[in-house]
Amino acid sequence: MKTPLYEQIYDYIIDQVNKGLLNHGDRVPSEKELSDKFNVSRITSKKALDLLAQNLIIERIRGKGSFVSKLYNEKDHESKNTTVTNGSEKRYTFALIIPxxxxxxxxxxxxAIEKACAxxxxxxxxxxxxxxxxxxxxAIKQLVNDSVDGLIIFPVHGENYNVELLKLSLKNFPLVLVDRYLRGIPASSVCTDNRLAGEQLTNYLFTLGHQNIGFISSSPVGTSAIEERVQGFQLAYSKQGIxxxxxxxxxxxxxxxxQTQVEQSLFETNYEIIKKFVQSNPTISAFVACEYDWALLISKVLQDLGHKIPEDYSIVCFDSPTHPYKRPDYTHIKQNEVDIANKAVDxxxxxxxKGEKEPKHTVIDFTFLEGNSTKPQ
Structure with a gap:
């Protein structure tokens, strides 16, 4: 197995001391100098220096730098043990940032993320x-300043992504995005196959005899998960030749x-938008809701207009709650949250x-579940 980059730096400092090129009290290269020398991120070089300090090989003095410790004894470090501190495995700290x-x-x-970390x-x-x-x-600034070892981030919706994410990725800070990826940000991500999921939901409605199907969502711009669900919906139509x-x-x-006063105003606005949409498209007989909340809202609008579900309209969505031994309220795509969590932590x-810098984009399978919100037309 290839030696992790931070271990290579650790070994390099040890070797410099053992060869007499660095003596007790001598200044050790800084994080920046080591990152430039080994072509790694500052996070990696900092990790190596932190580990050297924890094992009493160097002493770090704020504002001055790192120096070879007078407590260092070569024979105590003949066998490399970079992940052990005071007889126990070094514990890392991850942070999860989620809307x-x-x-x-x-x-x-x-x-699942908490369990995988434990x-x-x-x-x-x-x-x-x-x-x-x-x-x-x-949150990103505070957690990085608090020296967390890595971040798992569920980015907020929006056309304008957080520039702090770009800064982290350019610095090779250990980072994994979940649920979506962000174009222009070279960071690892773990997502559901949203395009295939959107296509499968739409195809299911076609099998029930629906041909005029509406798609309901917030803006897809800047949010890959929504963009791909829209693409899946469009692809299903294309393959049907409709x-x-x-x-x-x-x-x-x-x-x-x-659920605040502001959100109540948003609810009322969205309610009116959907109501106008339904009334303007009387030929639509089924809906694909991009999120569960939109399925609930379209259901309320239809019921308030005197319609029944699924007798008059069929509705499918993503991520409807499920209960053991009970058929789901909505036919939906269930994302595999446990697999997403485990892969993100891994x-x-x-x-x-391992000091890996190459971003990884991982797509996770999903499950299709039939519920009470659909029936043949």
Whole structure:
């Protein structure tokens, strides 16, 4: 197995001391000097210096640098043991930054990430951004300043992504995105196959006899998960040889997470947008909702207009809550949150332990579940 980059730096300093090229009290190359010499990130060189300090090989003095410790004794370090401190395995600290979570999506993901970290003897810090990009930026800065070893980030929706993410990726800071990837940011990501999922949901409605199908979502711009679900919907139409009317696609809903007075206003706005959409497209007989919340809202609009589900309209969506021994309320795509979590933690661990810098994009399978919201036309 290839020696991790931080171990190579660790060994290099040890060798310099053992050969007498660095003596007790001599200054050790800085994080920047080591990162330039070994062509690695500052995070990797810092990790090597931190480990040298923990094993009493060097002494780090704030504002001055790192120096060979007078406590260093060569025979105590003949066998390399870079991951052991005071007889126990070094514990890393990961942080999860997430907009929020609920029973339909997120709760299982958070629990699975926490479990995967515990199995790797890794601490986990969780920060919620409530869907606000400024909170995401604040969380990233604080956690990096607090010297976490790596970040798992569920980015907020939006056309304008957080520039702090770009800074992290350019610095090769250990980082994994979940649920989506961001174009222009060379970071690892773990996502559901959203394009295939969107296509499968739409095809299912075709098998039930529906041909005029509406698609309901917030703006897909800047959010890969939504973009790919839209593409899957369009691809299903194309493969059926049926012309898709652009007016059947509603992509202007406003996102919300918190149940506050402001969110009540957003709810009312979205309600009116969907109501107008339904009334303007009387030939539509089924809907693909990009998210569970939109499925709930379209259901309320239809019921308020005097329609029944699934007798009058069929609805499919993503991430409807499920219950043991009970048929789901909505026919939906269930994302594999446990596999997403485990893969994200594994990739982040590899970035840190092996010093890997090449981004990895991993696609996770999903499950299609039939519910009470659909029936043949």
């Amino acid at each position: 929020g979570f609920s029973d339909n999506f997120g709760t299982i993901l958070v629990k 199995q790797k003897n890794t601490n986990l810090i969780i920060r919620q951004t409530h869907g606000k990009i400024e909170e995401e930026e604040k 012309q898709l009317k652009q007016e059947f696609m509603l992509l202007t809903l406003l996102n919300s997470l918190e 990739i982040l661990s590899e970035h840190i332990l």
